[in-house]
Amino acid sequence: MVEIKPCEPSVLYNLLNRSGARLAEINYLCLIDARETQDYRTSHIITAKAVKTDSEGVFLLPEALEVDSMQHVVVYDSNTSSIQEDSRALLCARVLSEVSLSPVLVVIGGFQRFTALYTYLRTEKIMYTITELENLKQYPVEILSGLLYLGDEKQSADCSLLREMKISLIILLSQESMKGNQTIVNFPVDDSVKFDLYSSFERICDLIASHIDSGSRVLIASPRGRSRCSAVTIAFLMKHRKHTLQEAWSLVLGCKPDMRPNAGFLQQLEAWELHLTGRRETDISLL
Template structure:
């Protein structure tokens, strides 16, 4: 039987917004998202792509039809407002049935639909059935690094003005060798840090300024979006540096934290070495061995 754990709303948000060329929600074995509320509540509004859990005549939750739970990478359940693992909440009872078949941990969203829909109303829907093409073309958002504070993504995400608006982003920090975003009209302040995605580029000398800038926005309750052209190398290096600075994480801890938010990110080897130097600066010593295979 798989373990049952709680997860935060922003963790589900990040799962819903993973993307390679298209949304990962189009992958049949990627995410099993189950709404354990009453059918009438589900039909009124639910989290995008969620399936409503059905019960048998003895009020026992059934495994979802046409879904191979044991092959799923992620299994997530929510009800109306469950926040603990103990008790007879619908999400807990449903998770217990899913855990019998799942090979990975089953997660229950803390605060469930009530909290998630309040934080991300734009990810609630009445739509029940999707074609593969519709799933591939779902709008994706930047991943959320620290809840309600910091986001990370690629430049294209800023081209759609509704995305920063939905996330209430007030400041965009662009790590780029051009000023692509300068012409974009919006209510966000845009700061461009001119750094090319090259192993010989100097990012280190800008990290103090960037971390201070992000921190000042967050202290004023302003949300920040960090972007680079592809959202893979430069913005992830800056995000890792900020997590090290803000949360006092080692390089390895910050690396794993950001990788959990978006498994596709990879700072280039030059930036990795500069992050190692940044660890020395922030912690007074180099704790992390960057020669390990998980850094490449």
């Protein structure tokens, strides 16, 4: 039996929005809706599967899903607030934990809290083709809940996505400029190990902080959403959330596993840590 862990809605949000059409991979995510069948049919979180119970109300393993091969197993009910209560989510999670090789995550606040935060990720659709899964809209990953997001240039240009997410400011790190309904601040940055991004850290980080401190939502974007935007996101967390380089790196990596500042940016982040704290606390060779 594997461990059952509580899971913030943002964790599930990021699992649903990792790049590379991950949802089309058959062993990527097992997302189970443990509510009553009629509730599931009315509306559920996108890609979630309903689960059945036997005549005694015991949860059955989901059909046609090899739970033991899944990288991520997540279950939710209406509004479970703790993994200490005998809720439908917990009862279902215990059954899943008997066969899963990955920890079983229970969404705290359940469907009600998740969909209050991410209304655009609820649906009535039950069946998906591989092609549909590959083409589901991907949203920027969430770094700070309800405040800071990291994404690519395509997402930063999608007006409907930005409206759904209520993004107020876009920090675009690209040689290509862009206009839109939201406030867009373009910083011409090359993804080159020789490019001096360090000199812009202070100005960009303070701009992000000024918007976040007022409750506005900020999207940091670069063409592929991997190197430039992750470097700036890490720099912001180091200055305005007082993280070490190691701590900020781990936080962003947990939200977006394919993020990777280039070697030049990584060295500049090391220098940024020295500037902020007066000492080198992180061995970048271990990152």
